[in-house]
Amino acid sequence: MRILRLGLVQGLFGGLVGWVMGFSLVVAMRLLLGLPAAWKTGVSGPAAYEPAMVVAAIFFAIGFMVGVGSMTDWLKWAVGIKTPFHHGARIPGSPEWTRYFSVDYSHKVIGVQYGVTGILVLGVGGTLAMLFRLQLAQPEMKFIAADVFNTMISAHGMIMIGSILLGVGAMSNYLVPLMIGANDMAFPRLNAFAYWINVPGALLLMIAMFIGGWNTGWTGYPPLSAQAPVGVQYFFLGVFFIGLSSILGSVNIIVTTLTMRSPGMSLFRMPIFVWAAFATAIIQLTATQLIGLSFLMVLTQRILGMGFFDPGGVVWYEVDKWVGGGNPILFQHLFWFYSHPAVYVFILPGLGIISELLPVFARKPLFGYKWVAMSSMAIALVGFLVWAHHMFVSGMSNFLRAPFMMSTLLVAVPTGVKFFSWLGTLWGGRIEYKTPMLFSLGAISVFLIGGLTGPPLGTVTTDMNLHDTYYVVGHFHATMFGGFVFPFFAALYYWYPKATGRMYNEALGKLHFWLMTPAFWVMSLGQIFVGMHGMRRRIATYEVGLDIGTAQMMVTIAGFVIFLSVLVMVLNLFVLSWRARHAGANPWRSRGLEWQIPSPMPEMSYASLPVVVGEPYDYGKPGSTYVQFAAPTLAHAPLAGGD
Amino acid sequence: MENIALATIILPMLLGSMILAGLWALTWLMPGEPKSGKGAELVAAPAYGPDYVRLSTKRHTAYRTGLMVLLGLAVLTIVEFILAPLNSAALMFVIMILKAAVIMSYFMHMATVWRNEEAH
Amino acid sequence: MSAIADSYQDLTRRNRMGMWLFFLSEAFLFGGLLVARFFLWGNTRPSMEPTMIGPLAVSYQIIPLLITVVLLLSSFSMNRAETAIAHDDRPTFLRFTLLTALLGTLFLLGVLVFEWGWRMEEGNFVLGRHISPTDGVYGAVIYGMTGMHALHVLSGVIMLLLLWNLGRKGHFSAREHWGVEATAIYWHYVDLVWVFFYPAIYLIGVGVHAAAH
Numbered sequence: 009m010r011i012l013r014l015g016l017v018q019g020l021f022g023g024l025v026g027w028v029m030g031f032s033l034v035v036a037m038r039l040l041l042g043l044p045a046a047w048k049t050g051v052s053g054p055a056a057y058e059p060a061m062v063v064a065a066i067f068f069a070i071g072f073m074v075g076v077g078s079m080t081d082w083l084k085w086a087v088g089i090k091t092p093f094h095h096g097a098r099i100p101g102s103p104e105w106t107r108y109f110s111v112d113y114s115h116k117v118i119g120v121q122y123g124v125t126g127i128l129v130l131g132v133g134g135t136l137a138m139l140f141r142l143q144l145a146q147p148e149m150k151f152i153a154a155d156v157f158n159t160m161i162s163a164h165g166m167i168m169i170g171s172i173l174l175g176v177g178a179m180s181n182y183l184v185p186l187m188i189g190a191n192d193m194a195f196p197r198l199n200a201f202a203y204w205i206n207v208p209g210a211l212l213l214m215i216a217m218f219i220g221g222w223n224t225g226w227t228g229y230p231p232l233s234a235q236a237p238v239g240v241q242y243f244f245l246g247v248f249f250i251g252l253s254s255i256l257g258s259v260n261i262i263v264t265t266l267t268m269r270s271p272g273m274s275l276f277r278m279p280i281f282v283w284a285a286f287a288t289a290i291i292q293l294t295a296t297q298l299i300g301l302s303f304l305m306v307l308t309q310r311i312l313g314m315g316f317f318d319p320g321g322v323v324w325y326e327v328d329k330w331v332g333g334g335n336p337i338l339f340q341h342l343f344w345f346y347s348h349p350a351v352y353v354f355i356l357p358g359l360g361i362i363s364e365l366l367p368v369f370a371r372k373p374l375f376g377y378k379w380v381a382m383s384s385m386a387i388a389l390v391g392f393l394v395w396a397h398h399m400f401v402s403g404m405s406n407f408l409r410a411p412f413m414m415s416t417l418l419v420a421v422p423t424g425v426k427f428f429s430w431l432g433t434l435w436g437g438r439i440e441y442k443t444p445m446l447f448s449l450g451a452i453s454v455f456l457i458g459g460l461t462g463p464p465l466g467t468v469t470t471d472m473n474l475h476d477t478y479y480v481v482g483h484f485h486a487t488m489f490g491g492f493v494f495p496f497f498a499a500l501y502y503w504y505p506k507a508t509g510r511m512y513n514e515a516l517g518k519l520h521f522w523l524m525t526p527a528f529w530v531m532s533l534g535q536i537f538v539g540m541h542g543m544r545r546r547i548a549t550y551e552v553g554l555d556i557g558t559a560q561m562m563v564t565i566a567g568f569v570i571f572l573s574v575l576v577m578v579l580n581l582f583v584l585s586w587r588a589r590h591a592g593a594n595p596w597r598s599r600g601l602e603w604q605i606p607s608p609m610p611e612m613s614y615a616s617l618p619v620v621v622g623e624p625y626d627y628g629k630p631g632s633t634y635v636q637f638a639a640p641t642l643a644h645a646p647l648a649g650g651d
Numbered sequence: 652m653e654n655i656a657l658a659t660i661i662l663p664m665l666l667g668s669m670i671l672a673g674l675w676a677l678t679w680l681m682p683g684e685p686k687s688g689k690g691a692e693l694v695a696a697p698a699y700g701p702d703y704v705r706l707s708t709k710r711h712t713a714y715r716t717g718l719m720v721l722l723g724l725a726v727l728t729i730v731e732f733i734l735a736p737l738n739s740a741a742l743m744f745v746i747m748i749l750k751a752a753v754i755m756s757y758f759m760h761m762a763t764v765w766r767n768e769e770a771h
Numbered sequence: 772m773s774a775i776a777d778s779y780q781d782l783t784r785r786n787r788m789g790m791w792l793f794f795l796s797e798a799f800l801f802g803g804l805l806v807a808r809f810f811l812w813g814n815t816r817p818s819m820e821p822t823m824i825g826p827l828a829v830s831y832q833i834i835p836l837l838i839t840v841v842l843l844l845s846s847f848s849m850n851r852a853e854t855a856i857a858h859d860d861r862p863t864f865l866r867f868t869l870l871t872a873l874l875g876t877l878f879l880l881g882v883l884v885f886e887w888g889w890r891m892e893e894g895n896f897v898l899g900r901h902i903s904p905t906d907g908v909y910g911a912v913i914y915g916m917t918g919m920h921a922l923h924v925l926s927g928v929i930m931l932l933l934l935w936n937l938g939r940k941g942h943f944s945a946r947e948h949w950g951v952e953a954t955a956i957y958w959h960y961v962d963l964v965w966v967f968f969y970p971a972i973y974l975i976g977v978g979v980h981a982a983a984h
Contacts, residue, residue, distance in 0.1 A: 086933045088940055194785045259792045263785050293792055297800040305807070305915065314904045314911035316807065330817065333908030338810050342803055710858035717854060721847040728843065732836060735974035740814070743970045750966045758850050758959040760952075764791050 013099060015076045015110030016207075022075015023068045023208060030067030034060035058238050059311045061219070065245045069208040077111045078201045093196070095611050111204065113196035116609065118203050119182025120507070123500070125203075126174030127578070129210055133167040134571055136160050145564035147552045157548035158223035159239070163213070165226025166243060170210055170250050172354045172488070175496045177203070177253070179357050180261050180285040183503070186602035186609075187279045189270030189618040189635075194263040202256040209249030216242035225546055227343060230306050230317040230336050241310065244303040251296045254353075258289035258296075265289075270601070270635075272620035276378060279600060279624050283381040284360025287388035291349045291356075295392070299346035302339050309334075337404050344395035351484075352391040355491025356384055359426055359455075361499045362448045366430055367625045368598050369445035370437025374625035375429045383422035383429075390419050400471045409468045416466035423459060427452075442596075443517030447498035450525040455490025457532050458483055476546075479539030486532040494525075497577060504581060505591030509608040512588060516580040523573035531566035534559045599624060599634045720757045724750055783949045790953055794960050801964050804919060808912050808971050817909040818978025819901035831901055835973045838881035839965065842924075845874030846962040849931075853955040856938070859945040865938050871958065872931040875924055882921050887914070909979075916968050923961045930954045 011017060038056060073079050081091045095114050099106075107117050108124075140160045143152045152160065181203075185193055193199045216222060220237025233240050265286050269278065305316045317339050320332020367374045374380065396404060396412040430452055439445065461483040464470040474480065497520075505511050538556045550556070594603040601618050602609070617638040626632040731746045755761045821828040852867035888901065904914040934954045937943065943951050 088937050088942055195789060198789075255793075255796050259789050259796070262792055263789050266788065267781075267785050293796050294799045297796055298803050301800055301803040301807075308904075308915065309911070312904050312914075314914060315907055316811070316911045316915070318907075320907060330902070330907035330909045333811060334911065335811060335908075338807060341810070342807070345803075710854070710860060713854040713858065714851060717847060717850040720850070721843070724843055724846075725840075728839060731970060731974065735970070738814075738975075738977060740975045743975050747967050747970055751963055754846070754959055754963050754966065758846060759956045759963075761791075764787055 010102065010106070013102075014106060015078075015204075017109075019072045019076030019204070019207065023072035023211075025075075026067035026069070026071020027064045029071070030064035031060045033067070034063045058241065061238055062241050062245070062307065062311055065212055065242055068212070069205065069245070069249050072208040073201070073204060076204050076207075078197070078204045080111075081197055111200050113192070113200055114611065115181050115185050115193045115196065115199060116507070116613075118199050119178050121203050122174050122181055122206075123178035125206065125210070126171050126178055129167055129171035129174060130574075132214065133164050133171055134574065136164040136167065137567060138571055140164070141564040141567045143549065145561050147550050147554070147557050147560075149549055152548065154548040155223050156221070158225070158546065159217055159221030161546055162222055162224060162226050162228075162243070163217050166247060167210075167213055168488075169226065169350070169354075170206070170213060170246075172492050173250060173254060174206060174210075175492065176288065176353060176357050177206075177257055179281075179361070179496070179499055180257070180288070182507075183499075183602075184261055184264060184282055184285050185268070186613060187282050187600060188265065188268060188273060189601050189614055189620070190264060190268040191612050191614055193260045194268060195260050198256055199260050202253045202260065205249050205253045205256075209246045209253065212242045212246035212249065216240070216246060227347070228303065228306065229343075230309070230339050233306050234309055234317060241307060244307050247303060248300050251300045254292040254296045258292035261285055261289040262293065270614075270618045270620050276381065277620055277622075277624060278381075280363045280374060280377065280380055280384075281357070281360040284356045284363075284384045287384040288353050288356045291353050291388050291391060295346040295349040297346075298342050299350075302342035302346075305342075306339065337399070337402060340399050340402055340404070341396070344398045345392075348395040348398060349388070349391040351487065351491075352387055354488060355455075356387060358451065358491045358493075358495030360384065361495040361502075362430060362451055363426070363433075365444055365448045365498055365502060366433045367627050368596050369440045369442060369448070370434050371440075371627045372433055372437040373623075373627055373629065375432030375435075376425070377623075377625060379425050380429045383425040386422040386425075387419060390415065390422070394419060394466075397466050397471070400468050401475045413466060413468050417463060419466075420459070420463065427456075427459075442501075443512070443514060443521060444498045444502035444596075446518065446521045446525075447494050447501065450521060450528075451490050451494030451498065453490075453525070454486055454494055454528055454532070457529070458486030458488075458490050461486065461536060474539065476544060477539040478535050478543040478545060481545055482532050482535030482537075482539055485535065489528055489532070497524075500577070500581065502596070505595050506602060506607050506609065508585060509591060510585055510588040511591040511595065513580050513584055516576055516584070520573045520576045520580065523576065524570055527566040527569035527573065531563050531570065534563035534566065538563070599627065601635050604635060604637070716757065720753060723753060727753075779947055779949075783952075786949055786953065790956060794956075797960070797964075801919070801967070804912075804916050805967060805971055808916065811908045811912055812976060814976045815979045816972065816974075816976035817902060817906075817913070818980050832973060834881060834885040835969060838878050838886070839969050841874050841878045841881065842962055842965050845871050845878065846959055848874060849955050849958045853948075853951055856943050856948045856951050857945055861938065864943075864951070865935060868931055868935045868938060872928050872935065875928040875931065875958075879921060879924055879928065882917055882924075886917060913972060916972060920961070920964055920968055923964070927954075927958050927961050930957065 034056075084091050093113070107114075108121060112118065112121075140152060140157055143149050143157065181193070181199065185191065216239040218239075219242060220239040222228070222233070222236045222240035222243045224233045224236050224240060228240060228243065265278070265282055305314070308314045309316055309318060315332065315334045317336045318332060318334040319336070320334065363374060363380050393415040394412060396408050397416040400409055400412075461479070465474055465480060465483060501512060501517055538554075538559050541556050541559075542554050543550055543556055543560075550560075591607060593606050596603070601620075602613070604618070605613060618635045619638055620635050622633045622635075624634055626634070727746055727750050731743065734742060734746075819831040821830055848867045849871045852864045852871060855861070855863035855867060886901075902910045902913060904910045931954060934950060937950065
């Protein structure tokens with residue numbers, strides 16, 4: 009049976025075995041230690057059941073990774089067996105499609121795996137949103153129970169974040185090696201591992217909804233998350249594994265960018281997306297540890313009783329025993345130290361895509377290349393210093409408010425640099441309104457809404473009133489759509505001919521855009537409107553007296569239109585593709601390295617060594633060249649002066 | 652306070668003698684040249700002639716560097732322990748960072764990250 | 772693919788950079804634990820009862836100091852092992868790799884037995900000689916920090932044993948020993964973390980007693 013030999017199937021089997029092993033391990037240990045194995049009920053759920061579930065989930069992930077085969081090479085190395093590096097199907101002779109369901113080391117396959125998984129997970133998160141938007145369409149509707157509603161909004165939040173991280177991984181993994189003229193990433197095995205660990209992570213997030221759910225919102229603040237149902241543990245672990253993927257993936261991106269560029273490609277001759285991916289990787293590499301740590305601390309507080317966030321009354325120590333002293337504010341500091349820079353992880357690659365696409369379709373050089381490159385780095389670095397603006401009303405020390413307000417407003421400066429660059433690039437260009445260009449322009453319009461609604465939230469006085477209202481929801485969705493979803497779709501349409509060799513249906517692509525963009529404006533402005541009229545976040549229903557029913561109905565309808573438009577894209581790219589026309593190597597007349605080789609790309613992208621001899625974005629300048637190809641060689645001899 | 656007395660006299664002496672004993676044990680374990688034993692036949696280095704002398708000298712210089720670093724770290728640890736009752740977190744952090752810098756530069760060869768070719 | 776054509780030096784350079792980026796990442800994890808310690812404890816630390824070793828009452832600060840010394844010595848012996856293989860001295864390399872693993876195990880035992888105080892009591896395992904994980908914020912932070920560090924020591928010991936096994940089979944040479952270097956810098960990194968954790972837990976701050984004096 010071919011199906012049974014797919015890595016995915018073997019991984020799921022290994023995961024199941026691991027889950028059972030982990031669960032029985034805890035039960036067996038409890039019996040050996042003389043503890044009652046009975047499901048004794050504690051304060052926060054059954055006392056023996058929860059540790060068993062947690063250990064089982066960890067074993068599930070390990071079992072999955074062993075089963076899928078992404079650790080096979082490393083385990084062999086550990087005992088001294090050399091494994092030759094190879095591209096192609098894991099089992100010789102199996103068809104091409106099996107590569108996408110098994111461990112494969114080619115960065116192109118891994119990029120597609122990331123992308124397709126991301127779109128699937130996006131569909132799950134979107135479906136959840138559609139369900140609870142139905143309830144919010146009218147006041148006083150109660151067909152979803154309040155705690156189920158809370159689980160759904162929490163799941164929508166974190167599943168969408170997972171999907172965005174997968175999408176970011178798709179773009180970085182697929183494009184960075186192609187754009188710098190490398191044939192693969194620096195650590196192909198690590199790359200495969202970093203993709204596959206997402207699968208158990210996403211599965212755990214989804215399982216969490218069915219084992220009690222978690223009613224804490226996506227932030228999982230204690231003390232609520234310390235008392236929530238056992239689902240919150242699976243949510244923590246799911247995020248933990250997805251975060252591990254971020255860390256390992258970013259190591260790969262940074263090393264690849266720094267060591268594997270083509271000869272002649274100095275840092276300031278890299279395509280602008282590579283700069284964005286590099287800045288993103290710096291955030292992912294470092295900040296992600298903190299969300300892992302904060303979730304781990306709540307996890308241990310729940311199963312081991314370690315009271316990091318348990319204030320335990322006012323007494324710090326009593327006779328013979330220390331009690332209490334924990335502080336939930338610590339969680340918020342650790343959590344937001346990741347989760348604020350994380351939004352720059354979500355938007356920076358997208359903004360890079362916009363800067364990448366505008367010169368191609370405006371046929372003009374990118375305005376202020378160095379400034380745009382540096383603005384990505386500046387956003388990444390300033391992003392580390394702004395986290396406490398999420399905590400203006402949390403009860404943290406008051407003196408922290410003013411500095412964090414100022415650093416937050418500082419982010420507007422590099423973002424403004426990017427806007428100026430986009431306008432400068434478009435100015436006087438001969439713009440071709442193809443679908444990728446439309447999505448880039450749509451992204452700018454939507455990101456502008458998100459950007460302009462930001463400063464009122466970063467300013468202490470206005471945030472006092474707007475905190476935890478739907479205004480925040482509107483702002484956040486505008487930045488995420490403008491910074492990730494629109495550019496991601498633009499990238500999908502733009503590189504689709506390169507990846508598959510076939511051209512998507514332009515009419516359907518434009519239909520997608522013209523459905524989605526106006527609908528999104530309505531949705532975002534509607535959310536901001538209801539927020540300013542008193543609609544709070546994370547409540548299952550609202551009163552008739554707020555008089556926002558019409559606006560809420562508009563938001564819901566707009567949400568459904570967006571959902572529908574994404575289905576149009578899926579139809580266009582994944583269903584109608586089999587009879588689409590051939591696209592040719594360079595349909596967009598781009599100067600990028602990856603467009604100079606045939607589509608679809610061969611297994612080894614660059615059989616002959618590309619040598620960079622000019623500036624990347626000199627569109628419309630006669631006689632300018634970006635890249636030349638050396639004579640084909642089997643092994644690349646390093647050129648003098650290269651890298 | 653008995654804690655101070657303990658910290659300033661007894662513990663440093665105990666610590667110092669432990670480190671000395673450890674060093675003595677390690678130098679005793681340290682062979683001057685490859686001896687017969689498991690794996691000895693796999694040694695590829697020259698066993699005689701001027702090359703051997705050069706390699707052997709280089710090796711012993713490298714060994715001595717490691718020993719010096721250990722001594723430095725041990726002294727810093729003792730100083731840290733003795734000065735702890737001063738209750739100065741800043742001082743502790745200075746010593747910690749000093750120790751970290753020594754470990755990173757000598758034990759972890761941080762400079763090799765930026766170097767292109769192997770030095771040895 | 773370029774991966775095949777790349778020389779051992781190229782690959783080592785990438786591996787080394789990747790390893791250091793991993794350390795940078797881990798620094799944020801351990802830094803987060805340090806932040807938690809200073810946020811929750813401020814300028815205090817738990818001052819614990821003396822450990823009874825037989826009839827002797829030994830200050831609780833002795834055991835952490837001893838295991839610190841053990842870890843320091845292990846760092847030295849790791850360095851000696853790495854220097855040895857870099858100079859083609861395989862017997863020394865093997866001997867000191869094993870010694871490092873031994874000292875690492877000793878450190879782990881010191882944490883588990885003396886610091887954490889796993890022991891048998893009436894046929895059951897009991898945790899907590901001085902302080903248990905449920906002892907409020909002091910117990911939580913101590914067990915969080917030492918636990919996360921011990922986890923890294925444990926993985927380091929496993930790596931060392933694998934390394935010793937490979938070295939015994941004749942892997943690694945003066946020219947090609949990235950495996951040794953990786954294990955060595957990982958081990959030093961774990962020591963580096965303890966350089967920060969040891970004073971943070973045991974030396975900095977005013978001792979606070981659990982029992983009323």
